[in-house]
Amino acid sequence: MSNILTCCYGADAKSPDEDDNDDDFQPMLSVILSFLGLKLRLPCPPHPQNHQTLPLAQRPKNRKRSSLQVLSGTPSMLLEAKRKGKKAKEKRVICATCGQEGHSRASSKQCEKHKARRKTTCALKRKSVIKTSLENTCKDPDFVYSIRFAVKHVRDVSYAGPLFANYYMLWLLKQGKGLPIISHDLCYSMFATIAGTGNPDEFLMAAFQQFKDDIQIFDPENFASRGYMTLISDAAKQYEEAVQNHLMANFEKKTIQYLFVRFFDAKDEYYLGKITVAERKAVAHYVYNQVVEIST
Structure with a gap:
């Protein structure tokens, strides 16, 4: 270390540690050049942040310019390059069925062994609805009459x-009786009673x-069974589903609405005056819940 100081400041010069307050000291140009030459001759220690010692994820990346960056950057040239790349990609596609390029599977119309995704049920390609009469469709008058008679009976x-x-x-x-559970058996029993068949209970x-x-206009002879009870069973099933979806699902909502309307009508005996709309709704909910608890 003493040799380095001697080389930098000379043999007779004072080191900076001997006199820290010597502000007038100015090193000579030859001393500075000698110090720089010494720094060049000394071995350089490895930098602690050299990219060779860093992990692979933290090393600086050498980014290469893409083919689109090499272009001038105009939109027309970029679009043209995309089109060429797309066409080149399509040309390289080879069908596994026919072995030709330009398509990848037999479902494409370009394939020689084209296979439609949906099988055609008939040769008729028209998909629109064609309305026609039963007489023009079926040439057997007895069969036409049977269809008409069955449809009329089930409809009635x-x-x-x-x-x-x-x-x-x-x-x-x-009569003060409880309501039965709506089921397919109950609906079929009521429909069969209309048709004059079945084994209804005493209440039914x-x-x-x-x-x-x-009902004076009701004539049981017009609804008597004609041997189509299977169709009647299907009609009863549809009626049960309609009751489940439209009546039972909306029973609570419609009942509360009915009570609210009666509480709102000034001519009704259950009219509730001098209360707000929100209070009427609350009373309607309360009455419904109380009736449900009593009935259960």
Whole structure:
């Protein structure tokens, strides 16, 4: 270290440690050049942040210019390069079925062994609906008459069945009876009673007798069974689903709305005056919940 100081400041010069307050000291140009030459001759220690000692993820990356960056950057040239790349990619596609280029599978219309994804049911390619009469479709008059008769019978029973079902529910309430669970068996029993078949219970038969007396235009002969009870069973199943979806699912909402309307009507005996709309709704909810708890 002393040799280095001697080389830098000379033999007679003072080191900086001997006199730290010597502000007038200015090294000579030859001393500076000698110090720089010494620094060049000394071995350089490895830099602590050399990229060779850093992990691979932290090393600086040598980014290469892409083919799009080599271009001038104009939109037209970029689009042209994309088109060429797309066409070159399409040309390299080879079909595994026919072995030709330009498509990858047999579902393409370019394939010689083209296979449609959906099988055609018939040679008729027209997909629009063609309306025609039953006489033009079927040339057998007896078969046409049988179809018409079956459709008419099922339609009549399907209309009269729900009317009797509503009457039967009201009749039970009037007699002080509980309402039964809506099921396919119950709906089929009511529809079969309209058609004059089945084995209805005493309540159902009594309600049907009262229904015939109250509805003068109802003629049981027009709804008598013609041997199509399988179709009647399907109609009863559809009626059960309609009741489940439209009546039972909305029963609570519609009942609360009915109570709210009665509480809002000034001419009704249950009119609630001098309260707000929110309070009327709260009272309607409370009344419904109380009735449900009592009935259960």
